[in-house]
Amino acid sequence: MKMDKSAFKVQTFKEAADHQKHYQNLSEEEEKDLFFKLMQAAYGFVGEDWPKMDKNHFEVRSLLENEKTPRQAR
Incomplete structure (x- = not known):
C-alpha cells in the first residue's frame, strides 16, 4: 500500500495548529x-x-455494595 501524497498540503505551523x-x-x-x-x-x-x-x-454488576443486580434479584 502506498501513501497518497496528494491527500496532504504544505502549510505553516500556525495553519496546522488551527x-x-x-x-x-x-x-x-x-x-x-x-x-x-x-x-x-x-x-x-x-x-x-x-x-x-x-x-x-x-457481566452485569451493581456499583453499590448492598444493591443486588437484576440477575441476583431473581
Whole structure:
C-alpha cells in the first residue's frame, strides 16, 4: 500500500495548529464518517464493518455494595 501524497498540503505551523476551524464546519454526516474512519484506523479494521461486541467478556454488576443486580434479584 502506498501513501497518497496528494491527500496532504504544505502549510505553516500556525495553519496546522488551527485545524479545529475545519472540523467545526463539518456536517453531522461528515463527522460520523470521519469518526468511523478514525476508529477503523485506531482498531485495525479498515475497510471492514464495525466488529460485533463479544458480550461473553462482560457481566452485569451493581456499583453499590448492598444493591443486588437484576440477575441476583431473581
